[in-house]
Amino acid sequence: MSEYIFLDTKPRVLQVSELTRAINQLLEGNVPALWVRGEISNLVKAASGHWYFALKDEQAQVRCVMFRHKNQSLDSTIANGSQVELLAVASLYEARGDFQLTVEQLRPAGLGVLYEQFARLKQKLEDEGLFDATCKRALPAFPRRVGIITSPQAAALRDVLTTLKRRLPGVPVILYPTPVQGAGSAEKIADAIQTACERNECSVLILCRGGGSIEDLWSFNEEVVARAIFASAIPIVSGVGHETDFTIADFVADERAPTPTAAAQRAVPDRETLLKGLRDTAQHLLRSQRNRLQNAMQALDYLQRRVVHPAEQLKQKSTVLDQMQQRLQRNFSHGLQQEQWRCKSYTHRLRGAGSDFRRMQDKLVHQSARLVQAMQTGQSRKQVRLATAGQHLGLLNPAQVLARGYSLVQHSDGRLVCAAEQLATGDTLRITFASGWATTEVTERGV
Structure with missing residues (x-):
């Protein structure tokens, strides 16, 4: 298109869009990407994320655009007045016919060797603790x-x-x-x-x-x-x-x-701030002093109302003393009457208890005599029963039976022999008499 426009020998009236498109093609085809240095001004960070700004020096300026996918990784400190170096492609914004640079890369001015030195030294000193907040x-x-x-x-x-x-x-x-x-x-x-x-x-x-x-x-x-x-x-x-x-x-x-x-x-501190602080402190002290004074005055009034003249205090104390003396006398009289009544009551009870004492004494003598008689009667009965039991026990004593001529026959192992069937020829027997014992051997038995 551009060759056709500029090489055609016949004059031709161009549309504005055709002209801007041709110039843009010439710029993009003949001007390579370049590093440019300058100061950022009129920076606008659009809601879309694209950056629009002017790059200027002392003598000239040029419009620049940096699209969102190119500026996402950049430091947010880039602002108006920043000295930067940028890699850009020259182009023409066809819609307005504005010459502009489309920015591919952007860095602070002098980033190259100086910035690398800065970064290395910063990391070194940070590792040594020179930046430590402590x-x-x-x-x-x-x-x-x-x-x-x-x-x-x-x-x-x-x-x-x-x-x-x-x-x-x-x-x-x-x-x-x-x-x-x-x-x-x-x-x-x-x-x-x-x-x-x-x-x-x-x-x-x-x-x-x-x-x-x-x-x-x-x-x-x-x-x-x-x-x-x-x-x-x-x-x-x-x-x-x-x-x-x-x-x-x-x-x-x-x-x-x-x-x-x-x-x-x-x-340094701000003198006006210090003076204001002093004024505020003075006002605070004044208010505090005034409040303390008012509180003290109120306390004094309260104490004055409580203060009583010594003569009045003596009169009040005398009245209280008289009242206490009267109460003491009443209490003493009442207590004396109570004790007198209690004494009379005990006296009447003691007098009434005299006849009962004699009656109880007679009853005690009578009961003692009955007890002695009951004990004697019981003892006689026990003695009779004991004699009877002794007689019965004597009759049942085996020694008495043996004394009448009977004997006790036992096997050698101590078993009693009550019948001849319990014996066998040759058994050894123990015979116990009323006095002494003997052993014998069975030679014959009869049934």
Whole structure:
């Protein structure tokens, strides 16, 4: 199509869409993908996920588009003012005839070697524990002096001084001048930190510099600066670059501020805030004192109502004493009457019990005589029964039977012999007499 349009010798009126399409084909076919460096402005992150922005430098700008599938893996810190390098294809947006770059890759400016150095040093220092939160010190609430480490010509210095003067006018400020970019600046920054620590004049140090490219801020990414910050005996606030800028110094410092102005705000308290706090405290104390005074007055009124004149107190006590004396007399009289009545009652009971005592005594004598007679009668009966039982026992005694001429015959094993059938010729027998015993042998038996 493009060859036909531009090589045709016959003049032809083109449609706008034909022209923009032909120019787009020329750009896409003849301009390769290029790396371009510049600053992002007018960034729009559409709801669809696509990014639209302008890439500019001091003299020109160009429209750019980066589609969602290309920007999903990028850091969300990309914003207006970011210095970036991007790989893009030149094209023409045919619908509007706008020249634009279709971005394939995007990275912060200087990402190449410098960013790799940054990443390696950051990982090394992090592994050594220089970023550990437990190593970071708290900033003093009321610093006696504030030290500033920066270039005397830096615009950040004016911002910091203005902020310090506005927030806490009376705090002394000591400047430790040092270059903040260029060859050898990192070593000079480290020397300035060491000098401030050796002189020990300040309670807090502000390490600051204005914004710039990664190359401009590179001094704050040097290892010598990081180790000087970590070894500092004085707490350090890092305020380097803009809010989107991060340096190694920010990670090592005791506190990181997004800007030099913010670093000054972190380093000293706000005078107006302090004054307001003092006013609020004074009002609180006044209210507390007033409340205590009012409470004391109310307590005094209450105590005054309770206070009684000594004469009145004596009169009241006398009245109470009289009442107690009357109660004591009544109680004594009543108790005496009770005891007298109880004594009379016991007397009557004792008198009534005299005749009963004599009657019971006579009954006891009579019962004693009956008991003696019953015991004698019972003893006689028992003696008669005992004699009768003795006679019966004598009659049943085997010794009495044996005494009449009978004998007791037993086998050798002790069995009694009651009949001849229990015997056999040759058995040995034991014969027990009334007096003594003998053994014999059966030679003959009869039935």
